[in-house]
Amino acid sequence: MESNYSKLYAGSFIVVQLITQHLEKEGITAIVKDETESARLAGFGTSTYGFQELYVNASEKTKAEAIVARTLAQF
DSSP: OOOSEEEEEEEEHHHHHHHHHHHHHTTOOEEEEOHHHHHHHHTOOOSOTTEEEEEEEGGGHHHHHHHHHHHHHTO
16 A cells, blocks of 8 residues: 655654644644554553654655754754
8 A cells, every 4th residue: 555654753752742743833744653552552562662753744745854854953
């Protein structure tokens, strides 16, 4: 199955949440994939606690990458 979404960022859930807030301010909706939470709900354990992936629509990726760069520059 083909997807119109592209991976934008992967890292700490804290940073992902901050980036997501900045994207939403610009009208970009992101999808957060959290394997840790999925595994927990299924009854499995994982060693990557707090690691999330952020996806955006491919048509918004260029604009979103600029927002990620600005957000990460704050650190």
